[in-house]
Amino acid sequence: MESIQDIEVIIEAVLFAAGDPVPLDKLAEIIGHDKKTTRAIMTSMSYKYQNSARGIMVREIDNGWQLCTKPEFDEYIAKLGAVRKKQGLTQAAYEVLAIIAYNQPVTKAYIEKIRGVSSDSAISKLIERNLIREAGRDDAPGRPKLYETTEEFLRVFGFSSIKDLPVIQMHEIQEVMENLPLD
Amino acid sequence: MESIQDIEVIIEAVLFAAGDPVPLDKLAEIIGHDKKTTRAIMTSMSYKYQNSARGIMVREIDNGWQLCTKPEFDEYIAKLGAVRKKQGLTQAAYEVLAIIAYNQPVTKAYIEKIRGVSSDSAISKLIERNLIREAGRDDAPGRPKLYETTEEFLRVFGFSSIKDLPVIQMHEIQEVMENLPLD
Amino acid sequence: MKSALTNACTIKLNNFEGPFDLLFYLIEKNKIDIYDIPILEITEQYMEYLDAMQQLDLEIASEFLVMAATLLHIKSRLLLPSKEVTEEEAADPREELILQLVEYKKYKEFSQYLKEREAKWERVHYKLPEPLPQIAFYEELEVSPEVLRDCFVKVMKNYKDRTNDVSRKMDRILNREKVSLRAKVKELLEVLSRGIKICFSKIYNTAVKSRLEVATGFLALLEIVKLGRAKVEQHETFGEIYVFPDGTDDEKVIQ
Numbered sequence: 001m002e003s004i005q006d007i008e009v010i011i012e013a014v015l016f017a018a019g020d021p022v023p024l025d026k027l028a029e030i031i032g033h034d035k036k037t038t039r040a041i042m043t044s045m046s047y048k049y050q051n052s053a054r055g056i057m058v059r060e061i062d063n064g065w066q067l068c069t070k071p072e073f074d075e076y077i078a079k080l081g082a083v084r085k086k087q088g089l090t091q092a093a094y095e096v097l098a099i100i101a102y103n104q105p106v107t108k109a110y111i112e113k114i115r116g117v118s119s120d121s122a123i124s125k126l127i128e129r130n131l132i133r134e135a136g137r138d139d140a141p142g143r144p145k146l147y148e149t150t151e152e153f154l155r156v157f158g159f160s161s162i163k164d165l166p167v168i169q170m171h172e173i174q175e176v177m178e179n180l181p182l183d
Numbered sequence: 184m185e186s187i188q189d190i191e192v193i194i195e196a197v198l199f200a201a202g203d204p205v206p207l208d209k210l211a212e213i214i215g216h217d218k219k220t221t222r223a224i225m226t227s228m229s230y231k232y233q234n235s236a237r238g239i240m241v242r243e244i245d246n247g248w249q250l251c252t253k254p255e256f257d258e259y260i261a262k263l264g265a266v267r268k269k270q271g272l273t274q275a276a277y278e279v280l281a282i283i284a285y286n287q288p289v290t291k292a293y294i295e296k297i298r299g300v301s302s303d304s305a306i307s308k309l310i311e312r313n314l315i316r317e318a319g320r321d322d323a324p325g326r327p328k329l330y331e332t333t334e335e336f337l338r339v340f341g342f343s344s345i346k347d348l349p350v351i352q353m354h355e356i357q358e359v360m361e362n363l364p365l366d
Numbered sequence: 367m368k369s370a371l372t373n374a375c376t377i378k379l380n381n382f383e384g385p386f387d388l389l390f391y392l393i394e395k396n397k398i399d400i401y402d403i404p405i406l407e408i409t410e411q412y413m414e415y416l417d418a419m420q421q422l423d424l425e426i427a428s429e430f431l432v433m434a435a436t437l438l439h440i441k442s443r444l445l446l447p448s449k450e451v452t453e454e455e456a457a458d459p460r461e462e463l464i465l466q467l468v469e470y471k472k473y474k475e476f477s478q479y480l481k482e483r484e485a486k487w488e489r490v491h492y493k494l495p496e497p498l499p500q501i502a503f504y505e506e507l508e509v510s511p512e513v514l515r516d517c518f519v520k521v522m523k524n525y526k527d528r529t530n531d532v533s534r535k536m537d538r539i540l541n542r543e544k545v546s547l548r549a550k551v552k553e554l555l556e557v558l559s560r561g562i563k564i565c566f567s568k569i570y571n572t573a574v575k576s577r578l579e580v581a582t583g584f585l586a587l588l589e590i591v592k593l594g595r596a597k598v599e600q601h602e603t604f605g606e607i608y609v610f611p612d613g614t615d616d617e618k619v620i621q
Binding site for chain 2: 005006008009010011012013014016017018022026029030031053054055056067068069070073076077079080
Binding site for chain 1: 522
């Protein structure tokens with residue numbers, strides 16, 4: 001004759017292997033007891049798991065029983081799915097970020113005019129990285145979206161506000177124009 | 184500061200949710216300890232599961248850890264139905280697998296020299312079953328393919344790593360040489 | 367004997383993995399010490415097996431025949447010791463075969479062990495992973511603000527370059543028809559008629575004129591010098607070219 005503990009151990013193995021909830025009938029059949037006894041065992045087992053040093057618990061769902069993790073460990077479990085991604089923005093992303101930082105709020109059309117190339121993927125990447133965000137719409141025809149930098153942007157670059165951006169003397173860009181190599 | 188027991192409980196939840204083996208690195212990152220400490224905790228935890236009234240245990244596979252049911256409860260789990268029996272391997276496949284396990288990475292020519300017969304079909308079967316895989320090419324003339332065992336091999340045969348294989352007395356051959364009755 | 371043997375092996379015949387496997391079967395069946403194989407008996411039994419296989423119309427793999435030849439060779443060497451025995455031949459002719467058999471035995475035993483482990487671990491069950499959200503988290507971005515600034519200056523520079531380039535290209539296209547040597551000679555003579563010394567670059571440079579205009583202007587200058595309507599001076603290579611109309615003095619230079 002199996003002790004209650006023996007039965008509980010069997011049930012742990014069975015519920016683990018099943019993954020999905022196992023109906024009470026099935027459990028009763030497996031351990032060779034009637035449904036009433038099985039239910040009593042399950043209730044007691046559920047209580048024990050809940051109140052002992054276990055990462056998992058027994059849960060009753062729709063007249064069936066299932067093992068699952070205790071909710072308080074969610075944050076640790078979440079780390080399992082966390083994929084560490086190497087930092088670093090592409091050259092395109094830096095350019096788009098620089099244009100937005102110095103001209104915000106700004107439309108995609110403006111960015112693309114300055115860069116001379118399509119900038120959709122760089123913009124989505126920067127949004128995904130939470131370095132820029134949408135900032136309403138321009139009054140121009142078609143009411144294009146405007147983009148601006150975020151608090152995360154300030155944090156990453158160590159600015160307290162947008163006013164902290166390094167100053168660019170207009171002549172720096174002007175000079176560029178004047179120093180054009182005469183080809 | 185978390186006690187060892189707190190950590191073990193977290194690990195139970197994490198391994199349960201993961202299902203698949205969780206690499207030591209990942210576990211260490213999740214519990215916030217170094218790898219050496221984590222390995223010690225895992226070893227102790229594995230021992231505790233093995234020797235207490237649990238239906239499940241912790242097993243090591245290739246520097247990762249996984250929960251699984253203890254083999255003695257198989258008959259109960261079988262009653263759940265839907266337990267798929269795998270197609271068995273041929274004797275030839277076992278022999279090829281044994282040779283690869285001890286000599287990996289190894290060429291087909293080496294395997295066939297030991298077995299005295301062609302081993303193509305056994306090799307393809309083992310690759311199909313994901314028990315072995317190609318592992319680059321040998322430097323020998325013709326640059327023949329090399330074969331090695333997989334993580335699935337460790338899982339199926341219950342090894343925690345290749346180092347876990349029982350030692351075959353290689354000096355046995357030496358003894359043979361010495362004991363040959365030279366008439 | 368033969369028929370009994372034939373019966374005995376009909377069941378196992380197809381199961382032999384190769385000649386070593388068959389030899390092993392014979393060794394175990396006869397309870398022979400693997401290190402001291404009675405070659406005569408074993409060879410005889412081995413040949414009987416092959417014979418039985420043939421009688422049953424089973425295809426005999428070439429490896430079995432190679433082993434048969436090896437056994438017969440060893441047998442002949444044991445039976446007919448050479449009078450002139452070299453050191454190499456003095457060794458037991460069975461040695462190589464025995465080494466191979468011992469090596470094979472090792473793996474055969476291990477494959478048996480693998481089967482047992484598999485049987486045990488087949489009884490172990492796993493759980494499917496819980497659906498976990500894949501969260502990508504990024505490592506800290508470390509960029510100096512100057513990088514952003516430099517990047518912006520570069521982008522703007524490229525932009526100006528590009529737009530400049532575009533407008534100059536446009537000018538060139540528009541000016542193409544207007545540029546002729548005759549027109550430039552006329553233009554230069556008009557300037558020179560004011561009777562003052564001029565710097566060539568003040569009139570013709572690519573910042574204000576197209577390359578074609580500058581080049582044509584230079585050709586026009588050469589033409590005028592050839593006609594004796596002006597003199598030129600250049601103090602260093604690639605230096606400024608000063609153009610003097612005939613009879614002007616140095617003071618009156620266009621700035």
